[in-house]
Amino acid sequence: MKERSKGRATPLDRLLLAPYSVWAVIFILVPLAFVAYYAFTDNNFRFTADNIVKFFTASSEVEGREVRTYLLIFWRSLKLAVISTVVCLLLGYPMAFIIARARPRVQKTLITLVMIPMWMNFLIRTYAWMTILQDTGILNGLLGAVGLGRMHIIGTESAVVIGMVYDYIPYMIMPIYSVMAKMDVRLIEAAHDLGCNNMNTLRRVIFPLSIPGVLSGINMVLIPSISTFYISQKLGNGKFFLIGDAIEGQYVANNLHFAAAIAFIMMIVLLAAMALLRKLADRSVEGGV
Amino acid sequence: MADRLIQLENIHKDYGGKTVLNNINLYVRDKEFVTLLGPSGCGKTTTLRIIGGFESPSAGVVYFDGKDITSLPAHKRQVNTVFQRYALFPHLNIFDNIAFGPRIAKQPEKQIRERVDEMLRMVNLTGYEKASPLQLSGGEQQRVAIARALINHPRVLLLDEPLSALDLKLRKEMQRELKAIQQRVGITFVFVTHDQEEALTMSDTVVVMNKGSIQQIGTPTDIYNEPKNAFVADFIGESNILDGVMLEDKLVRFSGHTFTCVDSGFDRKEPVDVVVRPEDVDIVSEEKGMLRGAVTSVIFMGVHYEIIVDVGGFKWMIQTTDYVAEGANIGLYIEPDAIHIMKKSEYSGLYGDYSLDVDPDALDSISSEEEAESEQAK
């Protein structure tokens, strides 16, 4: 049945596929090869591992202590990205759940509302937070007005996390919502039928079934927040160099080979992380939750 | 009252201004097999969901064992459901699916293990503990769903068209098995189906529904032999339904002939609907017949022939084991106890003439679809 339905790829079909096949090789695969090529060569395109070595060994002094500059940056990126992802999950999961349980019309409105900020350019969104969090900004104005005193937020890691959560939380809500909305209502009714109250239903049926959405949400938040280079510049006052800032900085300074080396290492780490996530997803689908 | 385990009193249900249940009154006795039977959209599933606690009625009261449970949530009712297409949890294996209810009830794990084993034995699925529901065939999923419900010792098992997804042979098998299980565990089953044969073979009591109202409640024999109106007569088996006039007790006139019958208690000259089952008409020679007509079609059905006879414009369906040639003129002979008299109802004149041999419901839905489409075109 499957064989028959697919039919045979006619010469016409092969012709249709040809431009994209060529394009994908030239503009997707070859550029990635260039990242590796630049990462392992010097300015005269002679082979060298110096750029990679530099990433692991370059050091500088911070607060009187000797630190490995790029390893520290990488660690910081990872830490802030993980924190942001966890916050997105904790805030976004209940929101997705509430939306998926609402009446269809309300569902549609709420999902549109969640998506609207996504359609604003993230530069503008981030900048808006900068004006809110500034020492002389609106938040401090409000806090002062109610007599709570001012808080110094801008330029701290918290500010960067707020920015990331704000920019990426829709990417967490959407996939979780869409898995929950597609969930068979009868499974939830069956849980009630078998004696579950709402809490038990959530824990034993809804949550396990929503894991694919959760994993894809984690994926969609973790990757952009680990590689961002604008949020940290605006909300971290440039002090909180993230790995994306490092790449951008090297690009601006025209150190393309070192920029490529950082990008190369980041790519390898992300690939490993994603393989791990996929393994988790497979295991959860197999029913070993 | 004592043996009425479930009682529905004046139940109404509206969905956005549309009435789906209209004044449902019904009781179910302990250990009874009750079937809610009717065409799709008749309200049978809604009734079942109200008993299960998944819907609340717009008006009316649900009693369970004499107590008002109208607003009791599903998980607190002593009732379990076998869902249409089963609703097995895809993230749990068969064992965990069946153990779901006892685990929620926090029974000791050792006892759960024993109970699940016992259930798996009962539904003939020993050895499937580790399988995923997605690997099972429809019939096997069905058995798991029954085991998952029965392990909780419900007083009542609700079954929502549980056999509709199975093929004919498997369905027959499961009908027998379900009935056997019901007798073995000795609890009440409330079963929903649109298949009249299924309803007749399995049930102690059949509740025939249409358009949100109960048409008739009775034993399968009652429903078949003494249908209350043209809808029931037509929905349960084949029927010739004719316009008639009750002349006096036990004397009815239809098709231009006066027949003796066994019914009484009607007004003199009261117009009535007359039902004659196709298998109750005897074919005799023209001169011996009470009615005379020409055979317009003959279809071989295996055990019998189904022939259509034109009697003065009304087409009768007759089932007979003797072959009759198409075009032959024959006589019809009807015994008094083969004639069943019904009061006129909103369904009079809609059913029971085989002129078109098309279900008026089907015609209805075709024309309304056309209307909707032409409306859209505008």
Place this chain on the structure above:
Amino acid sequence: MKRASRIYTALIMLFLFAPIVILLIFSFNETKSLSVFSGFSLKWYRELLRDRDTLGAVRNTLVLAVSASLISTVMGTAAAVGMHKLRSKWYRAALDTVTNIPMINPDIITGISLMLMFVFVGRFFGLATSLSFWTMLLAHITFCLPYVILQVLPKLRQMDPALPEAARDLGCTPLQAFFKAELPEIMPGIVTGLIMAFTLSLDDFVISYFTQGNGFQTLPIRIYSMTKKTVTPKMYALATIIFFVILTLLLISNLTDQDDGEKHKAKKN
């Protein structure tokens, strides 16, 4: 919804919309302040309309988004049709993997990788700078393509495979069968793909940032350079206008969707 749900929803919405509302309000501020509202004025809107660089960037963005989305939609649809019929397993798997790369790779890597290639090729031909509108267009087509393919492929899979066969049976040539039977079936996917490609291209900053050159600026890049220096509420005026354009488009698409929904309901009854 229960009370707790309502409160929670309200708080999340406050978090999502507070920054946008603040932008909106301060775009009408009389003074430059971003924290004290001193009076209503349209001054910043007037200034925005006089800003040739920004207006030029708007035009550039639209030109780029229209060309990138059209080209990627045509090429992507063709690719999806070809991929759907592909029987060679390894070719199929290879294409699937490669198509996924731009979607899972961080934008910064896609941007850097393309930039490195463009620079290398440019240098090979002895050009001082190879980055321009054209490199940006190539980059935008590249990251739009997977999204188009991903919208069209499922529609092809849902389609009854007998449809093109029926068309051929009724006398169509394979080409006619494609245009008369297949294309109308997958059209919704193509349109969604086109819209997605258009908005992705419109919104992209990171990849554009690395592949830009020769003074060709898109709106996000313009915003980036504006926010590098001290910002005037002029940018807020721009954000406000963008917000209302998006809102209008979303409302229109929502309303048309709802009409469809109601029609379906009518048909069912």
